[in-house]
Amino acid sequence: MRSLPDPAASRAVLVGVSRYTVLEPLPAVANNLPALARALTGPTSWHLPAGHCTVVAEPDTARDMLDPVKEAAEATSDTLLVYFAGHGLLDGRGELFFGLPGSVQGSSYTGVTYQALREIITDCTAQRFVIILDCCMSGRALGLMGGEDLLADQAQIDGSYLLAAAPENGRALAPLGETHTAFTGELLDVLQRGIPGGSRELDLNAVYHHLRGELAAKGRPAPQKRDRNTAGRLILARNQAYRPASAPARAAMEENAWPDPDDCHTPLVFLEALAEMRALTGLTIPALAQRADPPLAATTISRLLNETALPATWKTTGRYLAACGLTPDQIGAWQAAWQRLRTQEEELTELEPPLPTTTPPRARSWRARLAGRQDLRPWQRGK
Known part of the structure; x- marks a missing residue:
């Protein structure tokens, strides 16, 4: 502490x-x-x-x-x-x-x-x-x-x-x-x-x-x-340069505002959800990099959000989520989702020959989901 x-x-x-x-x-x-x-x-x-x-x-x-x-x-x-x-x-x-x-x-x-x-x-x-x-x-x-x-x-x-x-x-x-x-x-x-x-x-x-x-x-x-x-x-x-979280960040901290890790059924959806969180905070990647403890390189966050495969280790993702403002319990839920997807990947690679799989319908991108939630944001209620 x-x-x-x-x-x-x-x-x-x-x-x-x-x-x-x-x-x-x-x-x-x-x-x-x-x-x-x-x-x-x-x-x-x-x-x-x-x-x-x-x-x-x-x-x-x-x-x-x-x-x-x-x-x-x-x-x-x-x-x-x-x-x-x-x-x-x-x-x-x-x-x-x-x-x-x-x-x-x-x-x-x-x-x-x-x-x-x-x-x-x-x-x-x-x-x-x-x-x-x-x-x-x-x-x-x-x-x-x-x-x-x-x-x-x-x-x-x-x-x-x-x-x-x-x-x-x-x-x-x-x-x-x-x-x-x-x-x-x-x-x-x-x-x-x-x-x-x-x-x-x-x-x-x-x-x-x-x-x-x-x-x-x-x-x-x-x-x-x-x-x-x-x-x-x-x-x-x-910190004399500290500024409170922006309105989107405060809204994201409300119950159910963050993406639900249980809805991440594929690595791609998981990675899109990570990018959605950055958008919800209203912070730039360099600002999030400085908020991490210890600070991350902005290029590290950029690579994470542009990955096409699930991160092989958890440490950087956990620090990124903490910088976004998630609580330890919320971060634990995301780690469990990451571990679940990693296990699924390992099980699939062990199958010989590969079994046909049904690809779940691709969820709307985080940008579309975020746009669809504009009217539900807490600071807009009552307008």
Whole structure:
């Protein structure tokens, strides 16, 4: 089940280093911190009290960075979020450490080791941990925050959700001339504007899938995640782009408005009924794709609705039906119909020689049935 953190029992610590004496500066990082703090303390996200969101900008020493994290961890019983933006580096042993203003590549004693942060987090009594790392290895050119593998693998903690800006063997990007880093800028856009076609509330998994798609579409590094238990169901934001179901969708939710799975006597009728449901919702295929949990690719739904043979597996169909708005009981009835048709197909293929069959009269197409129900739609009654 999705859950929203209790603001009174949750904390966030946002750390950023934009000024470096040896490494390349990252000016966009300085803009990330206040913007993310406003989002987390605002009504569109966790609505944390101002005192529960600590901003640590340009920490000079390990204690400057870690003491606020320890204080927040000791005060948190619900959810602890720790964010770092800046240079992420590897020492000579390949261990991850965070760059402070005076850090040097390869020398972990000049920065903050991930292990030190990990010890603080794992020792606290919070129910859930969210770790957001907008960093990778040292930048090799102005605007790059570097990148190699191992970041997410080293950073994982049981019971936590890690969201990292860079893929394995990739780089986190701070584009020149942009206000924010590529990853955090996209994250802020989700918090402020939401995801069109998405659900009313956005959990971490939904945000991750959206970020990955948007950044990849722009040719930017795709983020990665590591999660444990049910941390991915934690709500990060209220979807500002959410729109209630359209009139056709509300009508479809009325009793007997959806097609009846018991009327699907052939695979073709079954597939036409799936397409009819999409029409009844009034939603586009891309919008339905975003409503799925986790989101589906629009091309996946399009292929499903244009199949000429029964789907070989159930998973995608079930997620599609849930996105249309069917209840678990209704989805169970459709799964039973799918299984019935699959069994019939298997029995027919085992017959040798094939027996003559009588093809049932083909039902009217879903478009014809939908057109014939216009006068019966609930919102038109009484006109």
